[in-house]
Amino acid sequence: MVYCRRRGGTMFGPLAGKVKLNHWLVAVAVISVYSVSAGYKEAPLKKEPASKPESQDRTPVVQDFRYSDVTSREGLEARPSTVPGAAIGLFTKKALKNGDFLGFYCGRWVPVESYAEMTEDDWRYAFTVTKRMTVVADTINHPERDQMAFVNEAPYPGGKGPNVAGLIYDVFHEGQKFSASAYYVTRDVKADGELFVYYGNRYEEHRKKEGYTQPYFFPVPLENIQDPQSVLTTIPSNCFAEADR
Numbered sequence: 001m002v003y004c005r006r007r008g009g010t011m012f013g014p015l016a017g018k019v020k021l022n023h024w025l026v027a028v029a030v031i032s033v034y035s036v037s038a039g040y041k042e043a044p045l046k047k048e049p050a051s052k053p054e055s056q057d058r059t060p061v062v063q064d065f066r067y068s069d070v071t072s073r074e075g076l077e078a079r080p081s082t083v084p085g086a087a088i089g090l091f092t093k094k095a096l097k098n099g100d101f102l103g104f105y106c107g108r109w110v111p112v113e114s115y116a117e118m119t120e121d122d123w124r125y126a127f128t129v130t131k132r133m134t135v136v137a138d139t140i141n142h143p144e145r146d147q148m149a150f151v152n153e154a155p156y157p158g159g160k161g162p163n164v165a166g167l168i169y170d171v172f173h174e175g176q177k178f179s180a181s182a183y184y185v186t187r188d189v190k191a192d193g194e195l196f197v198y199y200g201n202r203y204e205e206h207r208k209k210e211g212y213t214q215p216y217f218f219p220v221p222l223e224n225i226q227d228p229q230s231v232l233t234t235i236p237s238n239c240f241a242e243a244d245r
């Protein structure tokens, strides 16, 4: 059985030890976890014996913990971006509101010991989730599973800035904590709207090479954060790495 809890986390970036989200956002995320936890239900497909949650865990049992390639909400579509030169972007077919869960940032896990083997392109599609693990998306071979990696940065100048933020989402399984990066909508998005996230200031070297700029992102509060487990039938365990101790 799995217990879950959400906290603020690192953003996208090219180097280990990434950019922390604004503390305000972090605090809002933690508070929201407790406010949504009352609605959790036990999953019908639960197979594993119960394990005791850590004493600080206030969230009840929620979901089976296993492999799945369904990592994001329905109704998202990757297609040519509205941003000139940005190639493919991610769009929502339906209107979304502040706090909606979008998907987990998934891909191949690379441990810190192997960072030296990562290519520049790997880092363009990377999200460092824990102190020792980075997930590298592969949108060519896994366009569904790794869909979050299609989210571009907002057009600048012009445009309203990002409408998505990445937070770290924790689950507890047999006494162990695992973390994934989860994307949430930070302001209402109309149907057919493009989704944009801020990759963090450590992405700057890639922006320079790709020929675009991005202002420092001033985070906005996330409201009524939706739990991924109310959106997905199963939480995709392949998107989680063992959490920092």
Ligand SMILES: C[S@@+](CC[C@H](N)C(=O)[O-])C[C@H]1O[C@@H](n2cnc3c(N)ncnc32)[C@H](O)[C@@H]1O
Pocket: 081, 083, 084, 085, 086, 087, 088, 089, 124, 125, 139, 149, 150, 151, 152, 153, 154, 155, 156, 206, 210, 212
């Ligand atoms: C994680 S990928 C996003 C998906 C990518 N657009 C694609 O087609 O696969 C990050 C890359 O997208 C491009 N990109 C993202 N935001 C951009 C922007 N605002 N302007 C230009 N290029 C952008 C850059 O090439 C960047 O390295």
